[in-house]
Amino acid sequence: MSAATASELPASRTGAPLLEIRDLHVTYATGEEGGLPAVRGVDLTVERGQIVGVAGESGCGKSTLASTILRLQPPNATVTGEVFFEGNDVLTMRWGDLRAVRWAGASIVFQGALHSLNPVHRIGRQIAEPIQVHTPGQDEAAVTTRIGELLEQVGLDPERARSYPHQLSGGQKQRVMIAMALACDPHLVVADEPTTALDVMVQAQVLTVLSDLVRDREVGMLMISHDLSVLADLCDKITVMYAGRVVESGPAAQVFAHPLHPYAGALSAAFPRVGDPAARFAPAGLPGDPPDPRNLTQGCSFAPRCALAADACLPAEPVLTTYDEGRQAACVRIGR
């Protein structure tokens, strides 16, 4: 890192939401005509102190969406639309501003975090790196104190700073990743499948850390997962994506308990409520495989797997329509 100057976040526009994504399209160039459209027109807003969940299966574009928020998409991606962070468009901002927004404005806890730590550096040194880059000239002792605070915040012993990643369990590594994401006091944390590789008790511990954080420090969080039941527990709002588009969004409990879109319904049913007699010996699945974004069918892209599909689904892709209580869904069959 050259010319390490204290990074200053671009001034926040008053009244602007923490994160506002408008009509985002991301297409990967594959050498074939048309490329691979991973995200096809997504709108999403995260306010301060709010947890927004994005649900969907592999290939639905949810991780592409996450990386685009900090302009981390691979070079073969073409991005159109707008991503406003505190009112400033991330996609067009100057490199220096973008650098300040990364870590200090918004940080990402990546999926597969268990492999994201450098195996040959101690934990403390890895947490120190973003702090030193963003606020250079801090003395050693202050950084060490800060690392201790961060580790305590995620429920780890400050002594752990001296450990190497292999000395930690999966849950502990995931907490280190969260501690790192918090190092520069970001306003927004993007968590991509933060608990997927963890078992239930550790998952509960990590989720408690995350929700305490949002409550105590008023940060906003965008949480990505394929597990709708986890999102329903933690989030204020849930957005369900299918084949690169939003098919349903609304208050978390409502989307989980009374989904409007058949795909959201399938995701919700995939995780049974323990104790529900209807789920005994009746695992709910969704036939078929996720669609290939290069070969989407005409009309509703979910129609080939949808039990309710009818002729009305075929002419055009359904538009996201607003229903009562802030709910939206893209399905022509709703209300029929």
Add this chain to the structure above:
Amino acid sequence: MSAVDDTTTKTELSAEGVRVEFTTRSGRVARALDGADLVIRGGEVVALVGESGSGKTTLARTLVGLTTPAAGEVRWQGETLGRNARSLKALRRRVQLVLQDPLGALNPRHTVYDSVAEGLRIHKLVTKSGPTETEMVAAALSSAGLRPPEGLFLRYPHELSGGQRQRVLIAGALALQPALLIADEPVSSLDASIRGEILALLLKLRAELGLGVLVVTHDLGLAWNIADRIAVMYLGRVVEAGPTEEVLTAPQHPYTQALLSVVPEMDRLEPIVLRGEIPDPTRIPSGCRFHPRCPALASGEADAVADLCRGTSLPILPSDPDGHRSACHLVASRVSTPLDHRGEAQR
């Protein structure tokens, strides 16, 4: 399921007081299994649940003879499993392990056909008078729900979706016409939408072929979906076992209660988030192995038996296939039925 009842006694795999030890690099002995009892009968689905480090995968591996127990024994069809190659091979034809992570478990350079046929070739199951190898592979693939099977013969693992790969692994196991399947986290790496399909497949195989299934998982929702019985492991031992409905709707052991309370969307339960993780198996706590993390002991609920919890170790929970039991001093003091002290006598 009358067909199942006939085969029940014949196809029974059990672990009795199994102890498995690993020596760490520093010379300390880690007890991955410290006296575990479990029985799986033909035609039933048993879920083995617990956190990472509870020993559930080690128990599954021991049951198919991949790990040699330091004490205790594995019994198959009523007989102690021998450690020689011949008896292990005979066991592994009838008891098939389906590994987690289908992408890692399939050889990337083998076609689907070769992956499924491998077991048939090893066990020399293709006879001149019987069906051909191709027919047997096709039959296994269709039983696993991959239809038409011929279309997949020459595909490679990377060309398949996650759900299809898991089905190919299951087909490889089915080709040997096993009596029991041991599936280690069969759906944890799969998408939510595929998960139900694979679980439904396991139930269908049980109904159609009378297959017994042991599912190793940390997912209580999965157990609720498909298991007849459930065994909860903690630090190398089964701490609670019984019919799924009873264990998951009226859990006895504070550990099971805590596990259940943190399942997402369990609104009716106050979440009991245990601190820390399963202790190091080189230093198993004295008394009840769960006592350092036990919420009942911490809250004072177990004050009356606190000395027992801290000082007196619990007997091994016997693998009673019909009852609901738990290894807990507090539960024992409430029920006031004497615990079975068989395990104690062995120590």
